[in-house]
Amino acid sequence: MHAVDEANQEALRRMLAADPVLIDVIPAAQAIGALKENVLLHAGPPIAWERMCGPLRGAIAGAIVFEGWAADLDEAFTSAAAGAIAFHPNHHFDAVGPMTGITTRSMPLLVVENRTFGNRAYCTINEGLGKVMRFGGNDAEVLTRLAWLRDGLAPVLAAALRAAGGIGLKSLIARGLSMGDEMHQRNVACTSLLLRELAPWLVRAGKDPDVVAQAMQFIAGNDQFFLNVAMAMGKAIMDPVRGIAGSSVVTAMSRNGTDFGIQVSGTGERWFTAPVEMPEGLYFPSFSEKDANPDMGDSTIVETIGLGGFAMAASPAVAGFVGAGSAATAAAVTKAMSEITVGENPEWTIPALDFAGVPTGIDIRLVLETGLAPTINTGIAHREPGIGQVGAGVVKAPMACFAQALSGLAQALGVA
Amino acid sequence: MHAVDEANQEALRRMLAADPVLIDVIPAAQAIGALKENVLLHAGPPIAWERMCGPLRGAIAGAIVFEGWAADLDEAFTSAAAGAIAFHPNHHFDAVGPMTGITTRSMPLLVVENRTFGNRAYCTINEGLGKVMRFGGNDAEVLTRLAWLRDGLAPVLAAALRAAGGIGLKSLIARGLSMGDEMHQRNVACTSLLLRELAPWLVRAGKDPDVVAQAMQFIAGNDQFFLNVAMAMGKAIMDPVRGIAGSSVVTAMSRNGTDFGIQVSGTGERWFTAPVEMPEGLYFPSFSEKDANPDMGDSTIVETIGLGGFAMAASPAVAGFVGAGSAATAAAVTKAMSEITVGENPEWTIPALDFAGVPTGIDIRLVLETGLAPTINTGIAHREPGIGQVGAGVVKAPMACFAQALSGLAQALGVA
Numbered sequence: 001m002h003a004v005d006e007a008n009q010e011a012l013r014r015m016l017a018a019d020p021v022l023i024d025v026i027p028a029a030q031a032i033g034a035l036k037e038n039v040l041l042h043a044g045p046p047i048a049w050e051r052m053c054g055p056l057r058g059a060i061a062g063a064i065v066f067e068g069w070a071a072d073l074d075e076a077f078t079s080a081a082a083g084a085i086a087f088h089p090n091h092h093f094d095a096v097g098p099m100t101g102i103t104t105r106s107m108p109l110l111v112v113e114n115r116t117f118g119n120r121a122y123c124t125i126n127e128g129l130g131k132v133m134r135f136g137g138n139d140a141e142v143l144t145r146l147a148w149l150r151d152g153l154a155p156v157l158a159a160a161l162r163a164a165g166g167i168g169l170k171s172l173i174a175r176g177l178s179m180g181d182e183m184h185q186r187n188v189a190c191t192s193l194l195l196r197e198l199a200p201w202l203v204r205a206g207k208d209p210d211v212v213a214q215a216m217q218f219i220a221g222n223d224q225f226f227l228n229v230a231m232a233m234g235k236a237i238m239d240p241v242r243g244i245a246g247s248s249v250v251t252a253m254s255r256n257g258t259d260f261g262i263q264v265s266g267t268g269e270r271w272f273t274a275p276v277e278m279p280e281g282l283y284f285p286s287f288s289e290k291d292a293n294p295d296m297g298d299s300t301i302v303e304t305i306g307l308g309g310f311a312m313a314a315s316p317a318v319a320g321f322v323g324a325g326s327a328a329t330a331a332a333v334t335k336a337m338s339e340i341t342v343g344e345n346p347e348w349t350i351p352a353l354d355f356a357g358v359p360t361g362i363d364i365r366l367v368l369e370t371g372l373a374p375t376i377n378t379g380i381a382h383r384e385p386g387i388g389q390v391g392a393g394v395v396k397a398p399m400a401c402f403a404q405a406l407s408g409l410a411q412a413l414g415v416a
Numbered sequence: 417m418h419a420v421d422e423a424n425q426e427a428l429r430r431m432l433a434a435d436p437v438l439i440d441v442i443p444a445a446q447a448i449g450a451l452k453e454n455v456l457l458h459a460g461p462p463i464a465w466e467r468m469c470g471p472l473r474g475a476i477a478g479a480i481v482f483e484g485w486a487a488d489l490d491e492a493f494t495s496a497a498a499g500a501i502a503f504h505p506n507h508h509f510d511a512v513g514p515m516t517g518i519t520t521r522s523m524p525l526l527v528v529e530n531r532t533f534g535n536r537a538y539c540t541i542n543e544g545l546g547k548v549m550r551f552g553g554n555d556a557e558v559l560t561r562l563a564w565l566r567d568g569l570a571p572v573l574a575a576a577l578r579a580a581g582g583i584g585l586k587s588l589i590a591r592g593l594s595m596g597d598e599m600h601q602r603n604v605a606c607t608s609l610l611l612r613e614l615a616p617w618l619v620r621a622g623k624d625p626d627v628v629a630q631a632m633q634f635i636a637g638n639d640q641f642f643l644n645v646a647m648a649m650g651k652a653i654m655d656p657v658r659g660i661a662g663s664s665v666v667t668a669m670s671r672n673g674t675d676f677g678i679q680v681s682g683t684g685e686r687w688f689t690a691p692v693e694m695p696e697g698l699y700f701p702s703f704s705e706k707d708a709n710p711d712m713g714d715s716t717i718v719e720t721i722g723l724g725g726f727a728m729a730a731s732p733a734v735a736g737f738v739g740a741g742s743a744a745t746a747a748a749v750t751k752a753m754s755e756i757t758v759g760e761n762p763e764w765t766i767p768a769l770d771f772a773g774v775p776t777g778i779d780i781r782l783v784l785e786t787g788l789a790p791t792i793n794t795g796i797a798h799r800e801p802g803i804g805q806v807g808a809g810v811v812k813a814p815m816a817c818f819a820q821a822l823s824g825l826a827q828a829l830g831v832a
Binding site for chain 2: 179195197200216316351
């Protein structure tokens with residue numbers, strides 16, 4: 001397996017060499033040519049309407065109305081069930097999306113460029129908490145907010161990013177880790193640092209002070225605003241790691257609410273899937289486990305680059321929020337993840353672990369040898385369409401994905 | 417000593433009941449009636465020109481030129497030495513100032529109101545790093561920046577704060593502690609959180625977008641911007657704790673570069689002083705211990721309320737910056753400080769200590785019993801006027817102050 005180790009070192013080298021920069025916000029149809037009418041991208045591996053969970057269907061119906069492909073939600077559900085809409089994973093088009101992860105042609109996308117490798121990756125703008133499309137929300141309140149993101153926030157954010165010449169994310173993440181963020185369920189530091197860097201540019205680039213003030217208020221009012229930036233960054237970092245012959249490093253982990261899927265460098269674009277698990281966590285008042293949908297979203301891309309659950313030690317506050325316990329437990333999670341990774345990131349360090357780097361590059365062999373599944377910090381959606389977030393917790397990547405992937409890699413290497 | 421314990425519980429109660437809100441920025445002459453021409457406030461206990469250190473003299477000369485009381489620095493030094501200027505401590509006028517702590521009539525002051533007790537406290541605006549008046553800087557660059565703070569930043573900041581109805585500081589500090597700030601040598605989180613809250617108000621209140629953008633850029637470019645807010649907050653919290661008969665709780669710790677002084681609740685406005693010590697720390701490139709001035713500034717007010725060195729465990733990054741070692745050392749410092757304090761602050765907690773509250777209310781009896789002097793995180797100024805900051809480190813409050821204060825308290829109680 002010496003060749004696999006060498007391939008994995010190359011994978012790690014590419015991950016650490018990445019230089020992700022948030023450069024722009026553009027309409028999805030401009031970023032992704034395939035996003036024609038009646039085409040919709042979703043989180044996770046490929047899935048047909050029949051097997052989709054409640055919140056994913058709910059979000060899809062909302063997006064269909066948002067795009068004007070149906071007059072109302074009933075018509076949208078009927079149309080989707082009848083096969084009028086083509087569904088594809090975000091991951092097939094350089095994109096990612098949180099939870100349901102819906103991307104359609106008129107939605108504005110954050111653009112992160114990996115300047116070392118020249119590739120770009122995309123993610124929608126975070127809608128905030130509560131009843132939102134990523135958690136299956138689809139009513140007028142949800143669609144009105146999406147329209148404001150498109151018509152109000154996106155143009156001024158785009159103008160500011162262009163004027164600033166982009167915002168480098170590598171050092172921003174480094175600061176965020178020293179400020180208690182793990183960039184999955186806690187993004188308060190990075191959101192604040194990003195707004196702080198962008199604020200003067202927003203003022204200078206914005207034509208209408210009212211819109212600028214609203215844009216700032218929206219960002220300032222949403223501690224998870226940065227999550228979607230971190231996700232686009234994760235995708236931009238991992239895409240150049242795809243297709244290294246023999247590498248057993250995970251390039252994507254993702255879920256659609258029904259299946260959990262992973263992709264591995266040495267097996268290219270192939271998905272290895274297994275039924276997704278239920279998160280274990282804490283519920284918002286008046287909700288409980290019986291309301292919960294199984295796990296979903298492309299946001300696990302952040303664990304793939306050593307953040308989220310892998311960086312739990314940086315974020316004892318999030319350990320409490322997701323029900324994972326105390327600072328000591330948080331440190332133990334990060335230490336466990338270092339047993340299934342190829343190396344550490346010397347530029348992304350955790351003060352509480354005396355500045356150890358985050359565990360980087362999940363090796364499917366180590367996952368199977370140790371029996372330690374990747375730990376993911378996640379939001380929990382209601383199982384019915386239209387309701388939204390009901391809690392937050394921790395979920396494990398299913399071991400079956402990794403076993404399949406190892407077989408697939410062995411086939412690819414001609415040893416099976 | 418039962419009466420002392422009861423008095424200390426009342427001191428702690430008042431500290432925890434405080435509700436500090438940053439409400440305004442106003443000219444010093446408006447805040448403090450005594451600030452006439454040729455009157456100057458400085459950090460620390462009272463001191464005459466003859467005993468002042470180099471950077472304090474340098475800053476005073478700069479302030480005299482800034483106010484137009486002398487044509488140049490030479491004339492300013494001569495004038496100050498000849499007794500033309502009246503010197504008083506900031507602490508005598510509800511105010512505090514970092515390092516040299518110079519306050520003169522035209523300087524804008526941050527206003528923090530303690531809404532529980534109705535009192536207000538003041539502090540100048542932080543100038544940024546490098547060659548600045550608080551570290552003894554006094555040339556044209558320093559004075560030009562001070563003029564911009566007065567004419568550019570202050571009016572727009574004041575308008576934004578008034579429009580926002582003030583910014584509550586209690587919860588902002590709570591968040592900052594979970595984001596790696598200890599609010600003395602590290603304020604990156606609180607600076608970012610403050611700018612994030614203020615940004616929409618700055619846009620709406622500002623008349624000229626260029627000035628608004630400059631204001632944001634100035635705040636965003638200075639990780640220590642929040643320090644002066646934290647100091648005014650500390651003063652606003654501690655002033656209502658003064659004059660509780662029998663209380664052995666420290667209400668102020670402060671240094672003027674020559675003397676370290678403390679005040680204690682049960683002994684009112686009396687200062688107990690001892691020679692100030694040299695910080696132990698790390699120096700910027702090309703500087704060393706031989707360049708260092710002994711410790712100075714009113715910023716120790718933050719340790720008095722449980723932040724700074726007392727909250728070191730929240731800030732492993734600052735432990736490295738001030739040369740205090742690793743995360744484990746940082747935790748040990750906070751634990752040691754809990755041996756000399758009356759209680760904990762349940763609203764200001766430290767995630768890395770499993771959400772223990774910061775050690776609150778320094779009891780001079782416990783300092784003397786344990787031999788543990790309060791630990792202070794501090795900046796280090798060059799000993800010559802006009803140069804500026806040369807490092808950062810840790811310094812101990814001199815034990816002699818506490819011994820004198822205990823005698824003073826015993827006298828006040830009629831037991832000595």
